[in-house]
Amino acid sequence: MDRRSFIKKAGLVTGGAAVTAAPLAAPAIAQEMPEIRWRLTSSFPKSLDTIYGAAEVMAESVKAMTGGKFTIQVFPAGEIVPGLQALDAVQSETVECNHTCSYYYVGKDPTFAIGTAIPFGLNVRQQNSWLYEAGGQDLMDAFYANYGVRGFACGNTGVQMGGWWRSEINSLADIKGKKMRIAGLAGKVMEKIGVVPQQIAGGDIYPSLEKGTIDSAEWVGPYDDEKLGFYQVAKFYYYPGFWEAGPTLHFMVNNKKYDELPEAYKTALRVACSHSNDVTMAKYDAKNRLAIRSLVGKGVQLRPFPRDVLDAAYAATQELYAELSSTNENWKKIYEPWKQYREESFQWFRVAEYTLDSYGYAMQAAGK
Template identity: 55%
Template sequence: MERRSFVRQAGLAGVLAAGAAPAVVQAQTNIRWRLASSFPKSLDTIYGGAEVFSKKVSDMTGGKFQISVHAAGELMPALQVDNGVQNGTVEMAHTVPYYFFGKDPTFALGAAIPFGMNSRQMTAWMYEGNGMKLMREFYRQYNFINLPGGNTGTQMAGWYRKPIQSAADMKGLKFRIGGFAGRVLERMGGVPQNIPGGEIYQALEKGTIDAAEWIGPYDDQKLGFNKVAPNYGYPAWWEGGPEIDFFINSKAYDGLSAEYKAILEAASAYAHTDMQAKYDAKNPAALRQLIASGTKLFRLPKDVMDLAFKESMALYSELSASNPNWKKVYEDFSKFRGEQVRWFSIAEDGYDNYMIEQARAGKL
């Protein structure tokens, strides 16, 4: 049997089982892509997600598919990588979709919205619900597709010069807050500032802003926010499980073979899981170190959470009435979220709450 006939009849799975995979990879074209990140190199966990992805792609193609990773500012500003992918200046970006909510609030649904889903729920919506399908339909008008590229888990509520004691303290607060959540903060009386991660410390230090949120203990410690704003709040009502994505130029993606597309999907899924695992592993030690160095933890008061929830739901209703893109995606997102929260309240919460009691009792 001729090799070409064998590959056609056996299919890729059969070829792999027969040990012929090296020859299949060998037949693929050498490809060189560039990836623009929205993150600085100093943040090895979130920036590193793109490097993990790139290495996996190279490893699975025997080095034939190379993707060079470029930190924020190297090829283009952190908050303009979407334009770079859209117009084909770069083939890919690694970013948080809500950064681009100014073009359309629907972008935020691909990452996180206030009182959205946690990381596991978001991944479930993307892979097993309609999330990937609906977001790709939306992204089509911007000439790119998405692949999940990480999640930080529920974030902290940021660093404050003075702790928030009531909803009244939100009035006039100049707060660096990422993306779409700033619209809710405005409705609460705050003054949102959309500043890239690499510029937050200077803004806090100079007093340009009163408070700032970024991600969580591991990354926040690296950026040194505790040195200029000692009060550390939780939880971030605006980011229960923010997804980081790979944006891929549609023409570049469509030009790939089926095998290379499958490799990109596999590498992104690995990077997605890897990032979450790293944050879960690294945050506990970083938080202990921050507290030991003088950081003061505080929980956001209930009236702050209630006001944020009220204003978030009101905003979503307004957007559903005025924005067809938002309405289409949010209706599905909202239904899935409701089912997930009810399910998590049974087994997950029941188990977690018991284990938390044991930890607080010093038994763990």
Template identity: 60%
Template sequence: MKRRQFLQAAGAGLAAGSVAAPAIAQSSPEIKWRLTSSFPKSLDTIYGASEVLSKAVSEATDGKFQIQVFAAGEIVPGLQAADAVQNGTVEMAHTASYYYVGKDPTFAFATAVPFGLNARQQNAWFYHGGGMDLMNEFYRKYNIHALPGGNTGCQMGGWFRKELKTPADLQGLKMRIGGFAGQVLGKLGAVPQQIAGGDIYPALEKGTIDAAEWVGPYDDEKLGFQKVAQYYYYPGWWEGGAALHFFINQAKWNELPKAYQSLLVTAAGLANVDMQAKYDAKNPAALKRLVAGGAQLRPYPQEVMEACFKAANELYAETSAKNADFKKVYDAMMAFRNDEYLWFQVAEYTFDNFMIRARARG
């Protein structure tokens, strides 16, 4: 079955069970929404998730439910997407929840937190571990309803102008880093900067910052970081599985017919799977090109990882002591994480470890 036919059939089933398509078309209202993305069009993989959702919804409703996508800056700047949804400027946004930790650090959990979940675990927590219920309970305070809308997988650890050898090298380091991780690095003397994706390169080029992280090889190559910083570190311990979300104005979500709500859940799920599949498909070749072009690939030193892990746990304890919403979600996520790794170390890790070594042996 072709994709369009599948989506039309799915939309029909969601709208009225076994009712024939013509009857559904007559009863479905015409709705036009605007969606603001936190990302520029040039980042086709992460920006593209919004287009995947928009196309799926339009095809399934024969164009009756239209969602027009706008890139960062076309309506509001990328880091103001949540505000635009909250105040009703737009009906939807596609964004990273952890961009808004300035409002409340609890926002971080829906994207990624240091030494948290990997991508598969993140989706398991969202869909079957109560994660989205917890987050939407929290988001209601901000007039937002959220749906998972993509994942980058484990990210890279960023581009540095100078080699990083010990935790002392973080002292005074100005680094573009989003979310809760910036506060962790701050405990180790770094100076975190939250800068939208399209503005990172000039800041790194001019020396306004000393290091920057974004996503991974495919996006980083597009942004050109390899031209202005030599050392490329891994892993992004603060983003073991960075999730994106579709934020929907709560009142607008409540007004939607149930069939359209169900369709949005389905279309967001498609975008969620599609984004990570694209990254997993495109990152290997991009990494090869970056290394061939002179990027110096480096693992974070164990001493640095241990220092960051310790600082993260200290920050979790401090924040939990003064923020009940944060503590509630933190306790739930970390309990889920610990059980997940009981399972992952048995099959996933053993299989991956064998295959990686087998590949190295040729």
């Protein structure tokens, strides 16, 4: 069929004159697929528009791709269940899905941490590569199946900051006995070097820091941390957050509910999560560059962790991983291939990425 004939039959425009067209038919998926309504409980407060918003981006994308037939209503932490009970809510079918970090659930099994981030681990590109192309997704889903769920990458913050401290840290001795809000396996590493870890949901960090119940708290990075007001109650802001080089946020769904979905809806979910994964990282990169300048302008003191702190933490990390590999088969099954991937990925990134980045940053710092 030639173009002219097609245009006439489509009832669009011919001979320069508009012809009344029949209403465009809705996509086949919208006509033929069932209407499904899910609820999602987030581990994050609505005030954190970027990290909480990652679930909204995902839900809006699913709705658009299914012609409004499949909708997911997002609820902030505390409306249905507390933020750290998001996994339990999906397991019990209180909700169909959640938006959380897998490492919040290391109390159930330390293996949960690998899905989000473990100390001295992968950056965001390496983490995505491991999940999407190097078998990480299959390994994690086989583990998550023990809890009746599966998880999809749905946002990343990039390398995080080392947290807010009420007093300056000049050496390893200065962190001994300090109470720090810190999640995942990072808490176990910090405990090995003298810190007293505290597991506290995001919305409860500020009052704990303000009252002196804790001496330090890590959350995400400049943009979110400024919104939560930590600079008002702690002056020293340390970096890097060596425990979270590329922390993945997760969309977790009940396996039974997922299996009931039409294949087209399953595809929409996976695509929507991948889209949110990209968008969330881009938002943080855009917002953090401005927020860090704003915080310094408010008197925040940026400080790198002393080298002896990093060295002690690195040694403690390797000790912890060895302990887990010898006592936890779930951990070992995922950690061993993860470790091999990390070694090979680091070798490659040192060749081009690190060399170019280091040179460019040095030139920028020198004002050239």
